[in-house]
Amino acid sequence: MDTAMDSGGSSLSIAGLLEFEEISVADPQVLAGDARLDRAIRWVHIADSEHVERFLEGGELVLTTAMAFRHRPEAMSEFLDQLERAAAAGTIIELVDEDSAFDEAAGTIVREAASARELPVVVLPHRVKFVKITEFAHRRLLAQQISQLEHAREIHETYTQLSLYRAGAQTIVERTAELLGTPVILEDVVHRVLAHAGRGSATLAQKWVGLVTGTSTEPGVEAAADWRQTPVGMRARRWGRLVVPRPAESTAALDQIIERAGEALTLTRMADRDEQDLLLQAQSGLIREISDSDGLDDRAALERARSLGFSPTPGAEFLPVVVRLDRDSDTDPTRVQLQERGLTQEVVAAATRVGSACLVTSLQSGVFGFVLAAAGTRAGSGGRRSGRPGGTETSGRSETSGGSEAEQLLAGLLHEVEEYASSWVVGVGRGSASLCGAVAGLDSASQVAEVAATLDVRERSFYRSSDVRLRGLLSLFADDSRMRAFAEGELGPLLGDAPGRTPSATASGSDANRRSHADEGLLDFLELHLAHGGNISAMARAGYLSRPALYARMTKLQNRLGVSLDDAESRTALHVALLWWRMHG
DSSP: OOOSBOTTSOOBBHHHHHTSHHHHTTOOEEEEOGGGTTOBOSEEEEOSSSOOGGGOOSSEEEEEOOTTTTTOHHHHHHHHHHHHHTTOOEEEEEOBOTTSOBOHHHHHHHHHHHTTOOSOEEEESSOOOHHHHHHHHHHHHHHHHHHHHHHHHHHHHHHHHHHHTTOOHHHHHHHHHHHHTSOEEEEETTOOEEEEESTTHHHHHHTHHHHHHTSOOOTTOOOGGGOEEEEEEETTEEEEEEEEOSOOSOOTTHHHHHHHHHHHHHHHHHHHHHHHHHHHHHHHHHHHHHHHOSSOOHHHHHHHHHTTTOOOOTTEEEEEEEEEEOOOTTSOHHHHHHHHHHHHHHHHHHHHHTTOEEEEEEEETTEEEEEEEEEOSOTTOTTOOSSOOOSSTTOOOOSSTTOOHHHHHHHHHHHHTGGGGGGEEEEEOOOBSSHHHHHHTHHHHHHHHHHHTTOSSOOOSSBOHHHHHHHHHHHTTTTOHHHHHHHHHHHHHHHTTOTTSOOOSSSOHHHHHHHHHHHHHHHHHHHHHHHTTTOHHHHHHHHTOOHHHHHHHHHHHHHHHTSOTTOHHHHHHHHHHHHHHHHHO
């Protein structure tokens, strides 16, 4: 029986090759490496010199008569050393003299050189024809490679067909389990089982979280660290993984099968999302039409919106919302686009989960808006709070207490996607009983989001115009030359050669550098003074300054500005100028 291939039919092994008739009749003797006889052979190479390392790449079985070096112990040791360094699969040495008798002296040398080695070393005491061995081995190796290619083609065609026919996740997982002959689990990023297939998979699914964390065990299931798995989803946005928790019957192409299955699952999800993208594009077109058209009344707009899946309840309140992604100037635009797409879909899914409807539009790269609908009768409140707000732009006022029902619904929606809260800022406009009115409010919401993005500390999941307050007003004057002139007029003595100002023609380089550094320090000190209302104790604590140093800086600041910081109008003017300069200067 030919057993040159292992039981799985996947590779040519040394143990199997020793049973080939040409070798077995020569009475092979294994001198070393018994534990590695099942090692796969990548190729068969014939050598007649001990200097063989440079001809090998790893995994080769080396055949040799060692005629040139069999009687030199140091040469035989060097030969075996080079095989080990080259990661050869092993060696078969024919030790026959000119009379076709076993060379006892050479056998002793080989035995001593092979002693205690892990490298498989086999001696043949009878003459063989190496050409028959290489012919047999190479024929089998080529057949193995062809078989692997055929199997790879079958796997490719299987998963290509599944992708073309838009097979669901369960179908893909079932086919994968069938190919591998073992249970397969598809889980999401929090280890929830999305699909499972294969004998015993239902039991595994019931215990899945425990198996993942190690708090549960199951006969035949390996430790979680040893599971074969592949991530599912685009590289920048993984949404799950495909896991094989038990040893598979078919191990030859296990990695290829689960990788192709993962790709098919990814494509299926992308295809589903492509349909969503088409719907979102249609919704964006409707919002642009509402914004640009004066002849489209609210009833017609609602009818159009309902045909695109936006089905608010009668009397619903509409809230304009804009989401702005955080991004640096050097952020890859493609990455921003993918993030925006992913966040848009998450928001739509979250709106469905909280029982609402939303109409979505892309405004610009990294910014998208939506109109959120909620049943209620307090439209137009705009989220105004009773009482006079106090503190800074990020005061501790509640986001939902006293707010409209739509705002409370928005808070719940954002809670559903709170894992993304650190990467975006949300602006909200005034609620309206009219869809057209809410669409018009997206401009205001966009302005609020833009301003909120400049805040050093964000304490809210979303911001209204009443939350950004003075910053919101100043954002309207971002490119206003009159506002720039006002800010430079108030802060001019502190700005020095700051960006946006013409450098002094008379100042030397070292003087300009010193002045620029000193001016920035005084700007920071002015900001500290205004933030604490001139309270000396609070300024000393916040700025880590002694009182003498604090008074000295106050004197220097007032002398430089030429105004008294005790004057209320001066403080107000400086505060407005400094806020604008920090935002747009």
